[in-house]
Amino acid sequence: MPSKMLTTEEIKEINHAIELVPYKKAACIEALKVVQQNRRWVSDESLKEVAAFMEMSPEELDSVATFYNLIFRRPVGRHVILLCDSISCWVMGYEKIKNSLNEKLGIEFGETTSDDRFTLLPNPCLGTCDCAPALMIDNDLYRNLTIEQLDEILSKYK
Amino acid sequence: MEKPLTKHIRKDQRPLSLKEYEKVGGYESVRKILKGISPKEVQKIVIDSNLRGRGGAGFGTGLKWSFVPLDVLKPKYLIANADEMEPGTFKDRILLECTPHQLIEGMIVAAYAIQADVSFVFLRWAYKTAADTITKAIHEAYEAGYLGKNILQSGYDLEMHLHTGVGRYMCGEETALLNSLEGKRATPRAKPPFPQISGLFGKPTIVNNVETLCCLPHIINNGADWFNELSLTNDSGTKIYGVSGKVKKPGAWELPMGTTLRELIEVHAGGMADGLKFRGALPGGASTDFLVEDHLDVKMDYTHVAAAGSRLGTGTVVILDDKTCPVGFIKNLEHFFAQESCGFCTPCREGIPWVEKILNSIETGEGRLEDLKLLEFHTKYLGPGNTFCAFAPGAMEPLQSGLKYFREDFERHIQEKKCEFKNFKFQVSNSVES
Amino acid sequence: MSTLYIDGKPFEVSSGKNLLETCLSLGFDLPYFCWHPALGSVGACRQCAVKVYKDENDKRGRLIMSCMEPVTNNQLISIDDVEAKEFRDHVIEWLMTNHPHDCAVCDEGGSCHLQDMTVMTGHSYRKFTYKKRTYKNQQLGPFINHEMNRCIQCYRCVRFYKDYAGGKDLDAFASRNKVYFGRHEDGVLESEFSGNLAEVCPTGVFTDKTLKQHYTRKWDLTMAPSICQHCSLGCNIIAGERYGSLRMIANRYHGEVNGYFLCDRGRFGYEYVNAPTRLKIPVFQNGSTEDVNITRLLKQISSLKGSTIIGIGSPRASLESNYVLKKLVGESNFYLGVSETDYRLTNLILEILSKGPARPYSMKDVEESDAVFVLGEDLTNTAPMLALAVRQSVRQQPLKKVESAKISLWNDAAARELIQNEKGPLFLGTIAFTKLEDVATSTCHASPDDLARIGFAVAHLIDPGSSPVNELTELEKSLAQNIANTLLKAERPVVISGSSSGSDAVIKAAANISAALQKKKSNSGIVLVVPECNSLGLGLIGGQSLAKAFDESAKGKVEAAIILENDLYRHATLPAVDKFISSTKNIVVLDHTINATTRKATILIPTGTFAEADGTLVNNEGRAQRFFQVYEPANGIKESWRWLIQLSEGLLEKNFNHWKNQADVIQSLAKEIEIVKGVDTIVPPPHVRINGQRVPRQSHRYSGRTSMLANINVSESKPPEDSDSSMSYTMEGFRGQPPSSMIPFFWSPGWNSVQSVNKYQEEVGASLRGGDPGLRLFNPGQNNSVKYFETIPEKFEAVKGKLLAVPLHHIFGSEELSSKSDAVSKRIPQAYVIINGEDASSLQASEGEEIKFEIDGQSYQLPVKISKEIQKGVVGIPIGFADVPYADLPAWAILKT
Ligand SMILES: Cc1cc2nc3c(=O)[nH]c(=O)nc-3n(C[C@H](O)[C@H](O)[C@H](O)COP(=O)(O)O)c2cc1C
Ligand code: SF4
Numbered sequence A: 001m002p003s004k005m006l007t008t009e010e011i012k013e014i015n016h017a018i019e020l021v022p023y024k025k026a027a028c029i030e031a032l033k034v035v036q037q038n039r040r041w042v043s044d045e046s047l048k049e050v051a052a053f054m055e056m057s058p059e060e061l062d063s064v065a066t067f068y069n070l071i072f073r074r075p076v077g078r079h080v081i082l083l084c085d086s087i088s089c090w091v092m093g094y095e096k097i098k099n100s101l102n103e104k105l106g107i108e109f110g111e112t113t114s115d116d117r118f119t120l121l122p123n124p125c126l127g128t129c130d131c132a133p134a135l136m137i138d139n140d141l142y143r144n145l146t147i148e149q150l151d152e153i154l155s156k157y158k
Numbered sequence B: 001m002e003k004p005l006t007k008h009i010r011k012d013q014r015p016l017s018l019k020e021y022e023k024v025g026g027y028e029s030v031r032k033i034l035k036g037i038s039p040k041e042v043q044k045i046v047i048d049s050n051l052r053g054r055g056g057a058g059f060g061t062g063l064k065w066s067f068v069p070l071d072v073l074k075p076k077y078l079i080a081n082a083d084e085m086e087p088g089t090f091k092d093r094i095l096l097e098c099t100p101h102q103l104i105e106g107m108i109v110a111a112y113a114i115q116a117d118v119s120f121v122f123l124r125w126a127y128k129t130a131a132d133t134i135t136k137a138i139h140e141a142y143e144a145g146y147l148g149k150n151i152l153q154s155g156y157d158l159e160m161h162l163h164t165g166v167g168r169y170m171c172g173e174e175t176a177l178l179n180s181l182e183g184k185r186a187t188p189r190a191k192p193p194f195p196q197i198s199g200l201f202g203k204p205t206i207v208n209n210v211e212t213l214c215c216l217p218h219i220i221n222n223g224a225d226w227f228n229e230l231s232l233t234n235d236s237g238t239k240i241y242g243v244s245g246k247v248k249k250p251g252a253w254e255l256p257m258g259t260t261l262r263e264l265i266e267v268h269a270g271g272m273a274d275g276l277k278f279r280g281a282l283p284g285g286a287s288t289d290f291l292v293e294d295h296l297d298v299k300m301d302y303t304h305v306a307a308a309g310s311r312l313g314t315g316t317v318v319i320l321d322d323k324t325c326p327v328g329f330i331k332n333l334e335h336f337f338a339q340e341s342c343g344f345c346t347p348c349r350e351g352i353p354w355v356e357k358i359l360n361s362i363e364t365g366e367g368r369l370e371d372l373k374l375l376e377f378h379t380k381y382l383g384p385g386n387t388f389c390a391f392a393p394g395a396m397e398p399l400q401s402g403l404k405y406f407r408e409d410f411e412r413h414i415q416e417k418k419c420e421f422k423n424f425k426f427q428v429s430n431s432v433e434s
Numbered sequence C: 001m002s003t004l005y006i007d008g009k010p011f012e013v014s015s016g017k018n019l020l021e022t023c024l025s026l027g028f029d030l031p032y033f034c035w036h037p038a039l040g041s042v043g044a045c046r047q048c049a050v051k052v053y054k055d056e057n058d059k060r061g062r063l064i065m066s067c068m069e070p071v072t073n074n075q076l077i078s079i080d081d082v083e084a085k086e087f088r089d090h091v092i093e094w095l096m097t098n099h100p101h102d103c104a105v106c107d108e109g110g111s112c113h114l115q116d117m118t119v120m121t122g123h124s125y126r127k128f129t130y131k132k133r134t135y136k137n138q139q140l141g142p143f144i145n146h147e148m149n150r151c152i153q154c155y156r157c158v159r160f161y162k163d164y165a166g167g168k169d170l171d172a173f174a175s176r177n178k179v180y181f182g183r184h185e186d187g188v189l190e191s192e193f194s195g196n197l198a199e200v201c202p203t204g205v206f207t208d209k210t211l212k213q214h215y216t217r218k219w220d221l222t223m224a225p226s227i228c229q230h231c232s233l234g235c236n237i238i239a240g241e242r243y244g245s246l247r248m249i250a251n252r253y254h255g256e257v258n259g260y261f262l263c264d265r266g267r268f269g270y271e272y273v274n275a276p277t278r279l280k281i282p283v284f285q286n287g288s289t290e291d292v293n294i295t296r297l298l299k300q301i302s303s304l305k306g307s308t309i310i311g312i313g314s315p316r317a318s319l320e321s322n323y324v325l326k327k328l329v330g331e332s333n334f335y336l337g338v339s340e341t342d343y344r345l346t347n348l349i350l351e352i353l354s355k356g357p358a359r360p361y362s363m364k365d366v367e368e369s370d371a372v373f374v375l376g377e378d379l380t381n382t383a384p385m386l387a388l389a390v391r392q393s394v395r396q397q398p399l400k401k402v403e404s405a406k407i408s409l410w411n412d413a414a415a416r417e418l419i420q421n422e423k424g425p426l427f428l429g430t431i432a433f434t435k436l437e438d439v440a441t442s443t444c445h446a447s448p449d450d451l452a453r454i455g456f457a458v459a460h461l462i463d464p465g466s467s468p469v470n471e472l473t474e475l476e477k478s479l480a481q482n483i484a485n486t487l488l489k490a491e492r493p494v495v496i497s498g499s500s501s502g503s504d505a506v507i508k509a510a511a512n513i514s515a516a517l518q519k520k521k522s523n524s525g526i527v528l529v530v531p532e533c534n535s536l537g538l539g540l541i542g543g544q545s546l547a548k549a550f551d552e553s554a555k556g557k558v559e560a561a562i563i564l565e566n567d568l569y570r571h572a573t574l575p576a577v578d579k580f581i582s583s584t585k586n587i588v589v590l591d592h593t594i595n596a597t598t599r600k601a602t603i604l605i606p607t608g609t610f611a612e613a614d615g616t617l618v619n620n621e622g623r624a625q626r627f628f629q630v631y632e633p634a635n636g637i638k639e640s641w642r643w644l645i646q647l648s649e650g651l652l653e654k655n656f657n658h659w660k661n662q663a664d665v666i667q668s669l670a671k672e673i674e675i676v677k678g679v680d681t682i683v684p685p686p687h688v689r690i691n692g693q694r695v696p697r698q699s700h701r702y703s704g705r706t707s708m709l710a711n712i713n714v715s716e717s718k719p720p721e722d723s724d725s726s727m728s729y730t731m732e733g734f735r736g737q738p739p740s741s742m743i744p745f746f747w748s749p750g751w752n753s754v755q756s757v758n759k760y761q762e763e764v765g766a767s768l769r770g771g772d773p774g775l776r777l778f779n780p781g782q783n784n785s786v787k788y789f790e791t792i793p794e795k796f797e798a799v800k801g802k803l804l805a806v807p808l809h810h811i812f813g814s815e816e817l818s819s820k821s822d823a824v825s826k827r828i829p830q831a832y833v834i835i836n837g838e839d840a841s842s843l844q845a846s847e848g849e850e851i852k853f854e855i856d857g858q859s860y861q862l863p864v865k866i867s868k869e870i871q872k873g874v875v876g877i878p879i880g881f882a883d884v885p886y887a888d889l890p891a892w893a894i895l896k897t
């Protein structure tokens, strides 16, 4: 099926993933990742485009997409903050970080700032428990967090 | 004291390049086996080494391999489970970020032992640095002829690909991982059939933990006896232990298998943070039973921790101190499990959220004494075999031991209708040691 | 065989099954949800837990899910163990934490598997004190209602819809305790088998929307065993009535025919029975219904005594009605009311099935077949349930791998994981796109003649004794070679064809393949699809062609024609029928639903539909099956055969009024027509009583009998007496399991939902106790002399200025009666024609534009669909559509500009 909307770059990346697996569908998570990387989130339209390209129904693809918490099926801001809410970070005071972020950004978990800059999401254990509490913004990991550092960290993201 | 897994980790954690790695003996094990050790012999060495899986279940690695039919046609798969998402666990991260070639080398050994021709590293999304180091290292290994067709002119072929996940703890469970790699929902599969018979894309497959795989080059190079002797107990090798929570120096260290919990906390982690007392610990991640003061001298290996009523799990210890609420602690864990349940089987999907709700009401002072019975019935009936996979039984471990060791805390919350820990302030101050 | 100890008692059981189905087969009540006999086990719900013990000394045992555990010899298990019971109780408790307490307003209430299992486990006291999870529902089209809050996440819906039926637009979304089952957005469910969701779903998430339009509790239905009338496969159904209207069709399990499922045409096509198009009173030609009573009408007919009366039978009327009509008008005056093509093809098919060496495969046989070649049939649209069976067949070869990996076949997820995308051989040769292509090994689209040529070539490759085909393209040659090799390699190959492409050659080619195969394989089969539910039955009764009737009347020789349940305008062209009708003075029509022919009747006698009639149909494999009257129609409406017996009193010297009931008619028929010998024995005769009792059509839970008509009359009226069967119209009667041919509904103590069917089978998933009902008229291998058809058609050549018009069938729209049902009518596509891109460009027609042409003097003007899946020079025309005039296809369409 021809895909009108996927960019050549996206198609190239998806095709690369398809080469590694015995049948097309098996690369569908890769395809979702590619699209999300370029478009921040996977809209219904994007989902349908990818599904058509992968020779899947929207249902088949969405069934997979909605299973995984890091495929965003709702719009997110320019930067996604993943705050670890698991045990070591909880012990080490994650809640204060959370409250502070809520206050500074004026958003709760699952929400996006009105200027579209940040989306705040809880995330299970970031695997840096010896340096708790921790969070990630986009691809950057911040550890041994204190409330005091938050402003500076946030200021790096426009 | 030998630290084979971490000895080449630099202070600044920059991974060794392939050239540097080769200089310190890297890929020697690959040369050795390809020169004339048969797959069956490699399996035998690993069986003799008593290496047990470091992913949590502790199953004998060589034995696990031996169920893969060697005569079956290709493809066969070897997968490195680098999904590390067990709360409190950060050991594989170190290996992935700092010694990628060691992992690749181990994967080649494992793949060869089962005659796999395709391998994947299933890496969790959050490990961005590791993704970079592994990508680079795989590339280098291909360039140098350790991967690809006709490796080192031996006639053996192996492809290796990195797959990064898109979240969900469940992906760490090996059969759910296979579904995820197939582009499906990461729900677990029934066993039998085991992945060794019908795994990725229905083909024979082995899934091994990163740390497990990293042990392999050393076992091949130095022999099974050497590996057995690294340990203080009958469970062989070294182990990357970790401690997190309110200790002076949280961190991770490679130590002989069987190092005691006390030594981990008091010597390596520098003891409890000032003003705090040890109350209990999860010895190996969120899905292990609490150990308490009586257990401080337990040798941290599979056998001894099991005898103490828990599991070694991932060997990364999470500390509960005396100023942290055990009910809140367990609620945090159960919240995690309720969120991460894949939703496939009833007890897990419906039971854990119920547990979380009960814990929440107890913590907020709305609990009733009957609630403890309800929690107990969950710990009993979400046990192994009753749910589809090991996720829910794991989720019940901290709860069941928590109810045993910290019962008075639960009862106090219910009787006093509040959490007395709520107002305690603790200043975060820790130093990091790598 | 193995010995299994259940709570200390030994049982001899067959090996290889799982413990759950074994326990159920033994009659134990063990609750379950996610397991389904046709879908296998996945172990999701954890409801079926039992204890298993290592040996006699093991007192603790361990809980296992019985659906996931194979039976082993000398296994010790306990169903009654306290912990096992407690666990099962808790599973319900968990499910109930979020299940709404809406049974009182839930369509499923009273026939709900979840209710049954809740009671079975004894769970009653709610300990969960928190809020329930809620969901949004979706609009899924005219057939299925969606109420997601009731979901218990058993995954059966997706497993049926996706894995079993190949649907793509229903799936599981999200994870943890938020899992959602539905479409990705609101919209009509695409699958032709969506209705089964209502039976597969153990709660009220997916329910029958047509039932909802005129809802009644299922226990308040008067029900009878019946046969689906909407295609030739003869699926067994249960039809239910209340207050004089037909409310619901449900599956009636038949181990050989339809198993557990039905197609949507069959399930939702029933509403024509209650529709405004229904005929309820006798009518004279002047249109006035005033004063028209049946006595006057019969008198009018008696006045025709002695004149030439012809009878026109019907492929959608019962054997009985056709037979009585034939007797009434006499052998030489009986005509089969089907098109010339159907007449020819049905006789050809009868000859092949009755004389041919290969066995007519049942649908069950097709499911188990390991290589399938479909020639000329778009099964999804002409015989939908057969398409579902073919879909299962492609799993047969891969399943051998599953077996050799020592994975139990019922271990469904494991089997699918091992098989992955691998599929067994399925070759399709069709005129245009067909829905099975997604699982086919290869598909070829061609004109009927070219399809036939490939078929003949395959036959020749299998047995060089059959005629060779010249001038094949390389592509055709290699395809034929591939098909031949594959069929020869298979253990149970089957060739499927039929009359829907209107081609003798196609059917003959299929017969040649089947004959050639049978020479080499004793186990091969053939399936031939025919147009209607009793096409074969009509053919067996035999008569002359419709064209002959038209000729006779054109000669002015016919004074009256009695037309039985037949809209002639669907079998002959408008001018031809008009001419026939105008040249025949008296047109007596017996039918139940208004159509073009009833509008032309001089005398119109309203008859009962299948729901108000007893009768017998012969399905496409030659299986005679009986359907029972569900309820007595109002206004003195009768079955056609009853009317005809009554007419005989006025018309014949020696009338048939000694035939008092269906049994009398069928006995006479069975005696007279050799090939249907035995059809009078497929159900017990009407005088039979079980323990002195009749089999009740109403369940013992039927409510309000004494008061349901109290607004009209407070005294309870006497229920009608059934002279045609040993069933009663009441709730009184024999409470045990009736003979398999007379099951009006499935019910068993504690099992109020359709899952109770387990209790009616010899063994779970096997035949019904006492054998699956019906009688196969054609027995395999009766005749082993192989005679090949020799005439092979010429290669199809496109003709300038013309297109070969070929018929295309639609599950919704091509069949007469279902199209008159409200829900089905909403699914009928717009009329169109389909042509090849090359033809489109030479016609300068773009997608959606109308083209004009003429067939047999009739003009057509229809919008174009362009497809590369139709051969150049061919135009596909949907048949049976109200706005597409009938033509006997294939025929040449002459293009107009
Ligand atoms: C819920 C769940 C999560 C798991 N997560 C991981 C994981 O993140 N990494 C891992 O190596 N093993 C994980 N495991 C264990 C794997 O299923 C598997 O046993 C392991 O990867 C095998 O490797 P090993 O034999 O080398 O230990 C998990 C198991 C369960 C039940
Ligand atoms: S909708 Fe029905 S069939 Fe589907 S999972 Fe829910 S309860 Fe089961």
Ligand code: FES
Binding pocket: C020, C031, C032, C033, C034, C035, C042, C043, C044, C045, C046, C047, C048, C049, C065, C066, C067, C068
């Ligand atoms: S029926 Fe056995 S687990 Fe669902």
